[in-house]
Amino acid sequence: MSNMNLPETMIEVVDLHKRFKDLHVLKGISTVVKHSEVVAVMGPSGSGKSTFLRCLNRLEEPTSGRIYIEGVDIMAPYIDINRVRTEIGMVFQSFNLFPHLTAIENIKLAPMNVRKISNKEATERGMALLEKVGLAEKATAYPEQLSGGQQQRVAIARALAMQPQIMFFDEPTSALDPEMIGEVLDVMRNMAKEGMTMMVVSHEMGFIREAADRILFLADGLIVEDGTPDQIFNHSKHKRTIEFLGKIL
């Protein structure tokens, strides 16, 4: 799906550093994510994968470096970060649905309060999204009444409701029972097919092999390898990568 109006480069990161006090977590990360690209981020625990994603929409304040989202420098002093965040949907490991709201209310909240669209329109769009993730009949269920897989699908629909250009997933299936992982990955696979630009922290090899265009392999706060799934899984020369893949396979 190519669209002439959309910039070719969706995300550009230049020499991104992040320190927590004495802990130097990201030590100069640079990369470019193109439109419709699906980038998997892999690496050992504590290598800074989550921190990397969270810096890209400034949930975490980067220590230094430049970040451009659709060409906009989001580190510029007077940038309206909330506007930037509406362009990036985020899905978390622990779902983080709002427990006091039903599924459809979870989905409608941001469109109505940030985009200021009417309740009627938000409901229609929200229902369409629930349909898409296969949960139309659960619209009025509260999160606690849903299984983990269902909650995560609602969370995806909630992120999509803002009609973002980019989607971030931080280990979206790690908190799920094995039999529910498939239903969430299916939704993600469809999104990838429809041309969504995605960054996915995940260790689901099958999904990555099939859906990802590229893998960024992080270790100790640096990108140690950047290549296609085939290059990384089958022809990696890096000790860290081989070691890690050996462990998770």
Next chain:
Amino acid sequence: MAMSLALLIAYALFLLPDKESAIPVWFYSSISFFIVLILAYSGSILADREKPEALKMGVAFMLIAVLGWLFHRYSGAQWHRLADFFFNWEKLEGNWWILWEGLGVTLFLAFISGIGSVVVGLLIAVLRTLNSPTMNFFLKVYVDVFRSIPMIVVMVIFFFAMPFMGISLGSIVSTVLALSLGYGAYASECFRAGIESVHSGQLEAARSLGLSRWKTIYKIILPQAIPVVIPPLTGTLVAMLKDTAVASVVAAPELLKRARELYTSETNPTPLVAAALIYLAVLIPLVRAVNMLENRMQKKRNE
């Protein structure tokens, strides 16, 4: 078992001599023996896990009755004079309306100050979520200071000291201000605990959707925090209602103040006793209600 205990007690009481009569030493020793026996016996019943609660309740009341009776018999308490003095309801005839008026003022003070302290508390708690170190410093100082000073001192300062700075607040305004600011500090701690109980992931999800800070607080945090806040906050407000009595030192015409006026004019403390009973009648249901709220919250959390 209970029957034999009752018989034992009855027998002991029957043997008890009058206070004035001369008593031989052997009698003392045997009566002490009985009392020790009774205590040991009822103790063993009360400590027994197997025994039904109803029986334990009965034994406990029986013990209290026995001890009360012993006290009555040997302490030399002059019940008639006590009743004449403290429970002389005739003194209140035609004066009840004064107490009701006082109660009205008390409830009014509590209501307005209740709103005041909720507003102050919520404001402080919300400001603290902004995580500005400078502001937090001052807010902490405020909260700590007001939680450390006795309410009565705050009221006295507002009522007696402010006029020296050219600010004259009436007794009612002083009281409302003092209670709102003081209990606002307590309320802010309740709100803060509630806000902190909301999982940090909620905040992240809200931020990642582009919700503004205020929308996040208003739409996401408060709806989840309020149910957690309600029980301790209600407890705080009940304590505040009780503390309105302190306003009598700045001559706010609330219940205790009016009762004290009557006490002076009638030269009899019965009005104070009546005031105490009125406080009890108002506060006990509230205290029970707080307890129920807390239990319900606890249950929910355990689910």
